[in-house]
Amino acid sequence: MSVIKTEHLTHTYSQGTSYERAAISDINLEIEAGKMIGIIGHTGSGKSTLIQHFNGLLRPTEGKIYVDGEDIWEKPKEIRKVRFRVGLVFQYPEYQLFEDTVYQDIAFGPKNMGLSEEEIDRRVKEAALFVGLKDDQMEKSPFELSGGQKRRVAIAGVIAMSPEVLILDEPTAGLDPKGRDRILGQILEYHQEQKKTILLVSHSMEDVAKYTEQVLVMNHSRVDMFDDVEQVFSRSKEIEAMGLAVPQVSRVFLSLREKGWPVPQNVYTVERAKEALERIMQQGGKAHA
Amino acid sequence: MLKDITIGQYFPGHSVLHRLDPRMKILLTIGYIVMLFTVSNPLGLGVGILFLIFAYAISKIPPKMITKSLKPVIPIIIFTTLLNMFFVKGDPLVDWWIFHISRQGLLTAVVMTIRIICLIAGTSLLTYTTSPITLTDGLERLMKPLKKIHFPVHELSMMMTIALRFIPTLIEETDKIMNAQKARGADLESGGVIQRAKALVPILIPLFVSAFRRADELALAMECRCYRGDVGRTRMKQLHYSWQDGVAAAVTVLCIGMVVVVNIFAPVVF
Ligand SMILES: Nc1ncnc2c1ncn2[C@@H]1O[C@H](COP(=O)(O)OP(=O)(O)OP(=O)(O)O)[C@@H](O)[C@H]1O
Ligand SMILES: [Mg+2]
Numbered sequence: 001m002s003v004i005k006t007e008h009l010t011h012t013y014s015q016g017t018s019y020e021r022a023a024i025s026d027i028n029l030e031i032e033a034g035k036m037i038g039i040i041g042h043t044g045s046g047k048s049t050l051i052q053h054f055n056g057l058l059r060p061t062e063g064k065i066y067v068d069g070e071d072i073w074e075k076p077k078e079i080r081k082v083r084f085r086v087g088l089v090f091q092y093p094e095y096q097l098f099e100d101t102v103y104q105d106i107a108f109g110p111k112n113m114g115l116s117e118e119e120i121d122r123r124v125k126e127a128a129l130f131v132g133l134k135d136d137q138m139e140k141s142p143f144e145l146s147g148g149q150k151r152r153v154a155i156a157g158v159i160a161m162s163p164e165v166l167i168l169d170e171p172t173a174g175l176d177p178k179g180r181d182r183i184l185g186q187i188l189e190y191h192q193e194q195k196k197t198i199l200l201v202s203h204s205m206e207d208v209a210k211y212t213e214q215v216l217v218m219n220h221s222r223v224d225m226f227d228d229v230e231q232v233f234s235r236s237k238e239i240e241a242m243g244l245a246v247p248q249v250s251r252v253f254l255s256l257r258e259k260g261w262p263v264p265q266n267v268y269t270v271e272r273a274k275e276a277l278e279r280i281m282q283q284g285g286k287a288h289a
Numbered sequence: 290m291l292k293d294i295t296i297g298q299y300f301p302g303h304s305v306l307h308r309l310d311p312r313m314k315i316l317l318t319i320g321y322i323v324m325l326f327t328v329s330n331p332l333g334l335g336v337g338i339l340f341l342i343f344a345y346a347i348s349k350i351p352p353k354m355i356t357k358s359l360k361p362v363i364p365i366i367i368f369t370t371l372l373n374m375f376f377v378k379g380d381p382l383v384d385w386w387i388f389h390i391s392r393q394g395l396l397t398a399v400v401m402t403i404r405i406i407c408l409i410a411g412t413s414l415l416t417y418t419t420s421p422i423t424l425t426d427g428l429e430r431l432m433k434p435l436k437k438i439h440f441p442v443h444e445l446s447m448m449m450t451i452a453l454r455f456i457p458t459l460i461e462e463t464d465k466i467m468n469a470q471k472a473r474g475a476d477l478e479s480g481g482v483i484q485r486a487k488a489l490v491p492i493l494i495p496l497f498v499s500a501f502r503r504a505d506e507l508a509l510a511m512e513c514r515c516y517r518g519d520v521g522r523t524r525m526k527q528l529h530y531s532w533q534d535g536v537a538a539a540v541t542v543l544c545i546g547m548v549v550v551v552n553i554f555a556p557v558v559f
Binding site: 052055057080083084087088089090093095096097098108109112113143157158161 | 462465466468469470471472473474475476490491494495498499
């Protein structure tokens, strides 16, 4: 069964004024539980707008959203409960830290859920472990940490609510390659261990190719593709026509195919590329012998 | 919701009023306000209202903007109207229980209401047709003589410019932080006064932190570009009076002149 389902979801900002425009329109999606999904799309295509509907921060101007089969806007008073089930980490989340210590900041979400002290403590420690925060950092002020560490505290703050669906809006923006790999690796680990659904908005095709199972492509306020990574990146031409990049390896292999080399179409990570090239070289070697 | 605030809102356009020199606009607005409050005759007040309608017409600002700018001052208008109506002594019109309304009281109330409406609409016209940067630039130039008595004119206008520049940024940021805390289950909408005040902490702290960070960065950026205050500073956009400013001044002075003549020769009514 799908965790999140949308029907004709449409959102128009500043409705009724001259600035009116649809940021997303007529979106019909079914997101399966337990998947790790990448969301890509050019700037302004409506990615952030879409994900803010999944936890009820934005109310659709048209259409419906179901979480676990329930229409989330049926009882608007209870929308807060949806936010505990669908956790959302905003872009540059480090700017939302406010407590005296890292520990208290991570505990903010669980406290709002009204959990018991022990449960909060357990969740905070678990979340801190997941994002790789050390014990001696827990009693520090969040404002003393480096940018990357702050980012991890913020992500832990959402993970501590233990949401069924975790959505991250460009969690690696502005981090160095090592920091990116570490954070994405930890998110992947969380996904694999806890079997939670993850939605990852990213501008990096390499990251999407490496970490996710399915990809959702947004283009001009609509969903253009939603399929397995392989299927999506085999349509590299269309993706590039939207003004998006495809993983560099994909592009190399695309031109190799165009030049008549017998390489497979579904190569989008460096590992696969290596395998494919090795196979060709072996075959090539035999042919020469 | 937060985006509906219209303080110092500017309506980009190409009308004559938009192109006038900000100094002229400020001076003429002051002149107009003084006139509004010295007028003592319905005829003069009529001239003032017509002048304002005329100015709005050539500015091409949609008339509904007038009502928008009046909305926040409605309580003040109602308050002064009631005060004048009930407490100005004169020939009684209504005398019932504790309510005493006199003819003079009613008249003063009506005139006062018209004056306040014209005042707000007039000053709003100034901010609608002048971008905040130009406006502070004009103010700085007008107050230049005060520098002789060591009044920090430049510093004040720089502060104003920066404040105006950052209002939209801060509003946007507040929205973002509110959303982020809501996503962590913060409850901003329910509870009593104390609970609501407490719920503001997770929003205000990040907001202040980021405002200070921005201020720091801005100061550094200004310093890197050798900003040293007013000393030896020249401007990219020099202010110049043009013939249009002359015409605007002439029309306004004519209007004020008419009101003065009316004030002197027509009977004093209020
Ligand atoms: N609060 C808002 N008010 C009005 N318009 C908005 C608002 N937020 C976004 N928009 C508009 O909606 C459209 C979609 O914006 P959105 O932020 O969802 O894009 P995005 O895909 O997340 O882009 P990016 O990759 O740059 O983050 C844009 O055209 C934007 O200008
Ligand atoms: Mg975005």
